[in-house]
Amino acid sequence: MADTCTAQDPGLEQGLFSLADLEPALIRKLAARSVELFRAPDAHERPLAGHLVGVLFTKTSTRTRTAFTVGAVRLGAVPVAYGPGDLQLGTGESIADTGRILGAMLDALVARTAGPLEELRELSRRGRFPVVNAMAAQEHPSQGLCDLATLELALGSPEGVRLLYVGEGNNTAVALAHGLAAVPGAHITFATPPGYGVPEPDLAAARRRAERVGAAVAQVHDLTQAPDEVDVVYTTRWQTTGTSKPDPDWRQVFRPFHVDSALLDRWPRAVFLHDLPAHRGDEVAGEVLDGPRSLAWTQAAMKLSSAMAVLEWAAQSQY
Known part of the structure; x- marks a missing residue:
């Protein structure tokens, strides 16, 4: 003191x-x-x-x-x-x-x-x-550490993990970019609505770090461009705490990035993460959030440790 x-x-x-x-x-x-x-x-x-x-x-x-x-x-x-x-x-x-x-x-x-x-x-x-x-x-850096810890708990190690993040490039996405860019062999793809991507300075910094450790960071704005092989699908709520969107029609832009069973089933072995709170029916379907492949509740409990x-x-x- x-x-x-x-x-x-x-x-x-x-x-x-x-x-x-x-x-x-x-x-x-x-x-x-x-x-x-x-x-x-x-x-x-x-x-x-x-x-x-x-x-x-x-x-x-x-x-x-x-x-x-x-x-x-x-x-x-x-x-x-x-x-x-x-x-x-x-x-x-x-x-x-x-x-x-x-x-x-x-x-x-x-x-x-x-x-x-x-x-x-x-x-x-x-x-x-x-x-x-x-x-x-x-x-949201402590969330990023929690996410890495959840991956380590579930997968044994986050090294080499292939993670698809779906939704807005918000403060959780920024922490995830900087965190996974520090993990050898990790591949993270941000699938974000046009105009709502991870800020370019953070994306560039994460890519520079990723190159040094053998990781990779990418961003696309269309889920048809998502990787063929994914171990983890991650989303966050569409309205970050305390923020609003200037575009009154933003929900139409975000709707293609809704995570439902059809999307998750593109990767049958992938697990699901969500930093919570969740709005069922917006960014995620209840059947995914509460389904057998969801680690969201373990992820939430991991916040304490x-x-x-x-x-x-x-x-x-x-x-």
């Missing part, structure tokens, strides 16, 4: 902001640790004992907020919860000043806010403490 809130010069940022920031080996290590904690929730020595972890959520959350709160408690920390109207940020206090105060009193912060990812980095620099991005508009792995690592990396 910081000893004072009077320092003017920012420190180095620390924590989890984007999977693009982490070395491939660390991403795979965190995913593997998530699996260990999923199988044995008590396989730790309460490394956060005596720590105070802020949990700031200004956007709705079921899985992520619960996972990080429960994870902090299981690791020995005391969580300090903040809702959307609890901090003076709402009355105009700056991110820099807020960071300095929180860093003087907390050991770490888990945050989902309406602001850009840079604000979370600024909180960390000014507070000189670890900040975990619990979903920003640009990326992946949150614990992130918190454990963040506490150990604190300077």
